[in-house]
Amino acid sequence: MTFTEGGSFEGGRVRSRKGGAVAGGGIGLGIVAFLIYQFTGVNVAPVLENLQGAGGGGQQQETTIETCSAADANTNRECRLSATIRSLDAFWAATVPATGAQFSEPDALSFEAATSTGCGNATSSTGPFYCPPDQTIYLDLGFFDLLQSQFGASDGPLAEEYVIAHEYGHHIQNITGVMDGIDRQGTGSDSDSVRLELQADCYAGMWTNDAVTRVDPKTGVTFLDPITEEQLNDALSAAEAVGDDHIQEQSSGGVNPDTWTHGSGDQRHNWFVTGYNEGTLAACDTFSADSL
Numbered sequence: 282m283t284f285t286e287g288g289s290f291e292g293g294r295v296r297s298r299k300g301g302a303v304a305g306g307g308i309g310l311g312i313v314a315f316l317i318y319q320f321t322g323v324n325v326a327p328v329l330e331n332l333q334g335a336g337g338g339g340q341q342q343e344t345t346i347e348t349c350s351a352a353d354a355n356t357n358r359e360c361r362l363s364a365t366i367r368s369l370d371a372f373w374a375a376t377v378p379a380t381g382a383q384f385s386e387p388d389a390l391s392f393e394a395a396t397s398t399g400c401g402n403a404t405s406s407t408g409p410f411y412c413p414p415d416q417t418i419y420l421d422l423g424f425f426d427l428l429q430s431q432f433g434a435s436d437g438p439l440a441e442e443y444v445i446a447h448e449y450g451h452h453i454q455n456i457t458g459v460m461d462g463i464d465r466q467g468t469g470s471d472s473d474s475v476r477l478e479l480q481a482d483c484y485a486g487m488w489t490n491d492a493v494t495r496v497d498p499k500t501g502v503t504f505l506d507p508i509t510e511e512q513l514n515d516a517l518s519a520a521e522a523v524g525d526d527h528i529q530e531q532s533s534g535g536v537n538p539d540t541w542t543h544g545s546g547d548q549r550h551n552w553f554v555t556g557y558n559e560g561t562l563a564a565c566d567t568f569s570a571d572s573l
């Protein structure tokens with residue numbers, strides 16, 4: 282478990298779309314996938330292409346995730362997503378003003394199979410991503426099973442929370458202007474694309490460290506229990522599993538750093554640790570770093 286006993290997380294924050302599929306859900310994926318590719322938090326499309334569900338017909342039902350106790354958040358994925366977002370809200374609301382930017386919360390939506398987004402239609406094969414135009418984090422919770430079965434990450438709640446925190450990090454980059462003026466078409470192990478991704482990993486580390494001591498004013502208890510070594514290793518395992526080198530090895534068998542957009546497993550591991558240990562935005566300035 283990671284959420285502290287006694288915690289409670291108000292509902293209504295995260296939307297959930299289930300059943301059916303958006304019209305034309307699996308069709309036209311090529312164009313849509315290209316749009317989303319720029320925004321996806323984990324570059325999983327090459328591996329997941331063949332795994333996408335067909336998605337049935339019918340209407341998707343949208344609800345919001347209801348209030349969850351810490352115990353719920355420790356056992357139920359939807360609750361974990363909602364509670365993690367609440368914790369991220371608290372951390373970034375307190376942290377963003379120092380940058381001179383105004384904080385605003387991202388929207389968050391969990392879906393099954395396929396959904397429409399401000400960046401085009403997404404399917405489970407897209408992987409979790411943040412869409413800047415509608416400032417929304419999109420997640421198919423089934424991805425977390427694939428993270429273990431297809432990418433070899435270890436199980437554990439902090440692995441999931443890392444992914445959510447990474448996507449939230451992209452929202453912070455959006456509202457603080459980091460995304461403006463960088464070359465997001467470029468690739469390579471020291472490209473702006475990779476620097477953007479590694480900074481989101483660093484931000485995820487910052488949140489993880491902070492959530493252990495930040496007290497939720499609504500309940501008087503910290504968001505997270507102290508992180509165990511095993512939990513930290515779960516998060517690091519996820520960061521490594523979605524490294525470009527690992528993905529390339531799995532999809533094509535060869536590793537080509539010139540085409541990286543997200544960074545190697547080692548880079549992602551190291552920047553998460555930097556954020557976790559240093560806990561400052563300055564330490565996460567991957568754009569000024571000489572070596573990544």
Ligand SMILES: [Zn+2]
Pocket residue numbers: 320321322323447448451478481
């Ligand atoms: Zn990302």
